[in-house]
Amino acid sequence: MNQTAPTHLHHLDPNVSYFLGVDGGGTRTRVVLVDQAGTECARADGPPTLIDPADPAATVGVIADLCREAASKGGADLPVAGLWAGIAGAGTEPTRSVVETALREAGLSSLTSAGADAEATFYDAFPSGPGILLIAGTGSIALGRGADGSRLRVGGWGLHLGDEGSGYRIGMSALHAFARGEDGRGVSTELRDSVLKVLGLAGPGDLIKWIASAQKADVASLVPLIFEVAEAGDRAALTVIEEAVDELVGHVRTLVRRLEPWPATPEVALAGGLLKENRPLRVRMIRAIEVLPCRHQARVLDGARGACSLAMGLADLTDGSPAPWPEFLSGN
Amino acid sequence: MNQTAPTHLHHLDPNVSYFLGVDGGGTRTRVVLVDQAGTECARADGPPTLIDPADPAATVGVIADLCREAASKGGADLPVAGLWAGIAGAGTEPTRSVVETALREAGLSSLTSAGADAEATFYDAFPSGPGILLIAGTGSIALGRGADGSRLRVGGWGLHLGDEGSGYRIGMSALHAFARGEDGRGVSTELRDSVLKVLGLAGPGDLIKWIASAQKADVASLVPLIFEVAEAGDRAALTVIEEAVDELVGHVRTLVRRLEPWPATPEVALAGGLLKENRPLRVRMIRAIEVLPCRHQARVLDGARGACSLAMGLADLTDGSPAPWPEFLSGN
Known part of the structure; x- marks a missing residue:
């Protein structure tokens, strides 16, 4: 819901500038409209905006509709003063440029830029100053900003080369444990019967x-089952989860080291489906990062608000296109 | 070359029975013709017979031509008394049945059966009695027969779920080490520059x-480079190779345990591109299995000869279709 109800004043005052922030992911898309003071004026939620690598601009239709909905609700005329769209898979070239061009052609904003959804979430957690964001959902990535402003990414290599500690990787590790247990090369595991049952497979x-035909999200969807089996004391499932925690801690530890010196204990924000409130991995991760030592940033993150901050920043730049986060690698 | 030159006697004596054995793999296809005494009469070599899962019978044309060539060279009339075709990817249903039916329709033999190429290699190594065969090429699998005749498979789960210790898995582990090293999550490794150079990639x-578009064999083709980097002392590359050896030893150790009791020290045969003569992994594996303890079977294996033994065995069975090796899982 709107934090500030739209008023006719907004619509009637041509001296107010508006900004749109987009957080587009595999589950849903959120658009937020803020005014020049950063106050939220309106919000629109819609379906996922998964980038089709064969036609990256295809997703822009949904985003443009949601932007028009938010602007209309908030009483802002288009084009607004700035738009920043964080979209899963738009962190790498040439996808980013294609999406940006299509958004510009939609006439939503005088200044338009696009990037990864992770960037938008980072800017919500840390609008400025040092900090580390760890995201573990279907995939995994960590972003950090040092005291000198330098930005680093670790992880984010996608399902073939990385995604360690992610839902996809936890699912794959469990299936490997299944195969080892079945052969007698590893400990026998309750994962075998549970996985066959949940997938409806005979053997x-x-x-x-x-x-052979499963998607990354299909594999990640096994995670709740794997936690259930682990909680019942299954050794193989417990090992899979312990290894995932170690991998995720490794992402944070690496950023802590590479971004030294820190003026105070580094703050770490957690995001993504695996690390949400009430998810079993979250408690383990908080405990693990606090002994690094790091401080855990407890507030709930909102990528669309982070995108608004980035949209407002666009107006400060002469070329209208800030450099994307360095070293984004994977479109997954 | 023929171990026994064909003679007109074979052709003129209707009382001689002939058998055909096929070893079809991803590199080449070999067909051998033997007489009822098991003596090799002729041989034909041809292109790879990779099973196309969408059309498993498509590969039968090449096999049938090679069978006709071997029969003609050896002076045997078709149909011969028995044909056994071991083909990579034909160890699982329904592929096996489709290939078998197509081979029968080709009229090559009165009794025809098909199975995995690994089965044919096993029967060459161990025509009878206990033994263990470890195959490590692009993929990995181990087969064993106990003193009581019981047969077991371990590994062979294919590239997604298994293939531990294989060329594919060594390649993937090296690429994971590359990503970790690049991030600073793992030790920095010479694999980075070497891999980029050999693949002609800018970054x-x-x-x-x-x-994203690499095939299993493309990944396995990185193995010689990985050994080269390891031999130059690179820690990450050395770890990748040590882990592969551990995995392959694990396959053998599991079969040794599961097939107990053994009347004498178990004999282990090695096959596949990674374990051929003069390949660096072979020496490490021989050393590792001899401390299990196992005895290494040193002779060079010939899957087509193993297939001939199986073809001769077909005539002893009333239904003409012996049970395939139990628990074959992957078509890879």
């Missing part, structure tokens, strides 16, 4: 067919 | 694009 051979 | 981001 291990069917798992090979299943995995 | 790490290009590796993500490369892997």
